[in-house]
Amino acid sequence: MNYDYDLFVIGAGSGGLAASKRAASYGAKVAIAEQDLVGGTCVIRGCIPKKLMVYGSRFPQLFRNAAGYGWRVGESELNWEHFISTIDREVRRLSRLHIGFLEKAGVELIPSRATLVDPHTIEVGDRKVTANKILIAVGGRPVKPDLPGMEYALTSNEMFHLPAQPKHIAILGAGYIGVEFASIMCGLGCEVTQIIRRDLILRGFDRDIRTGIQDGMTHHGVKFITNAEVEKIERVSEGLKIKLSEEHQPIIADAFLAATGRIPNIDSLGLENAGVEIVPTDEEGPGYVTNPAIAVDDYSQTSQPNIFAVGDCTDKINLTPVAIAEGRAFADTEFGNHRRQMSHENVPSAVFSHPEAATVGLTEEQAQEKYGDAVQTYRARFRPLFHSLTGDDEKTIVKLVIDGNTDKVLGAHMVGEYAAEVIQGIAITIKMGATKKDFDATVGIHPSTAEEFVTLR
Known part of the structure; x- marks a missing residue:
């Protein structure tokens, strides 16, 4: 059967970009569909803008430390609008750069949402196209717990576009996203209260890392409320009132970040039309639900032999370099006559907190x-x-x-x-x-x- 494309990629994030360019380099006819800015979570609302915020948050301490070395540093003040707008401009520059890389590689970019019609057919925009192989690389998205008042909560997506700097921000979540944003906002001069459901942050990390970061963040001014559950959020005249479980007093803050995890971005993708199986991923606690991810084997193959998936929409490790490595391994295997797996053992990772x-x-x-x-x-x-x-x-x-x-x-x-x-x-x-x-x-x-x-x- 003749297909419109040898490979159709859904999602122009790290994994999709890497796979499409590598497959095209082997002579495959490739198209990639993206309804958002090209670059995915990492470039648009993750690793890159977050690390730029980390850099910005470190200057106040450097100014203070300079005195110990004999430097006299005057009054400093953050121009929040400049800070946020320059980060956004850099993000958009990088997105345009990735579009140029696709053009140079010979990959057709289709700026539209794509859904599966059957194992070889994709509906994209107002047309349907066919492909011999399909790669799903749609990433993940932040999720809020289903609790009263969560419409007032920010997610990590909105943190990069805050119109004004909050004086006091409360953060729910003990994972790396909550920890990093708590450190960033504290470094930028905000009062920060971090609410965690256990006694320590970063479950799954080595205990010395967990205690070392939490002690360091406390030293820098982050207030932790441990073993606490958020019950509801209310809008009051002073800002947002965050009601906690009975043994804890409510918190009043002018911003609230729900950093309670991310889920695969696979809703309305048409997986059922193509017979692609999903598996559950678990979240614990009141207001939390079990979320589905695409099940893949060691070669990123789904339950359909011609459909593959990489990155945060799968049940593997959710890290940008992992998605890139999975995408390249897929392309090498399917188009480069070099069958290989991406090893998920001994994958390094970092938490860009302070410390x-x-x-x-x-x-x-x-x-x-x-x-x-x-x-x-x-x-x-x-x-x-x-x-x-x-x-x-x-x-x-x-x-x-x-x-x-x-x-x-x-x-x-x-x-x-x-x-x-x-x-x-x-x-x-x-x-x-x-x-x-x-x-x-x-x-x-x-x-x-x-x-x-x-x-x-």
Whole structure:
């Protein structure tokens, strides 16, 4: 059968862009449909604008720290409108850049919503087209819990377009999105109250990372309300009244962010028309529901042999570099005559909070579950050299998790400045199977924080 396209990609985010360009490089006729700005969550309302906000939020502390080194810094003031508008301009510049990359690769961009009609037919705009293979890369979207007054809540999407800087923002959520925005807004001078349903943030991370970040954020001025549930939100004359579970007093804030997770953006995609199976992903607590994700195998193939899915709409790891790697592996396999899988083991990740943290491999808790008493840990907690003159009580944590039977490094974790940059390099060694002896035999760069990983005893 003759098809209009060899490959039709639904969604021009990180995974879809990577897959479409790679497939086109092998000679495939490719089209990609996107109803929003090209670039996906990462470029438009995620990694890039968020990291720019992180950079902006760090200046006040740098101004204060400068005094310890003899600098006299005058009064400083944030121009919120300039801050937000310049970030938005950069986002739109990057989106246009990605459109240019598609054109250069020979990929047809269709600026419209696409839905599945059957396993080989897609309705896009006012027409229907056919494709031999279809890739779904529609990403995810933020979700609010179903609680009274949630219409007043912001999501991470709106945080990049706030018309004015809130004086006091309350944040619900203990995941990396809530943690990062709490740090950002605190650094920008807002009063921040973070509401979490347990005693610690960042469930699933190594405990030393969880406590290290939470202690550091508290030191910087974020107020945590732990073991609390939000029951409802009301509009009052002073702003928003957030009613919590009985043992906690209500909070009055002028902005409220619901950072309670993201779900696959697969509603009304027509998956049922093409026979694509979905699997549940769980959220816990009152007001939270079980959400569906597209089930895929190790080659990103769905229950339909010609339909594939990558990125945040699947039941795999939801990280931008993972989506890119999955998209390229798919294209290599299906169009490049190079059948391969994207490995989801030892994927590094970072939390751009203040303090920053990064991790790769197993947590201490995960390692103990798998290897029991054979697990050994090496850690150091110290004040970094930079702050020996500033007087700030900042702490850095470095940690290695080791299999005592083989000496293999199972995990590396860090809390502190440039954690992401340091762990990115260490991730290579762990991916290669490095041992503690390999770390011990490596000469450190002195003086640096990174050298602490090769001097742990």
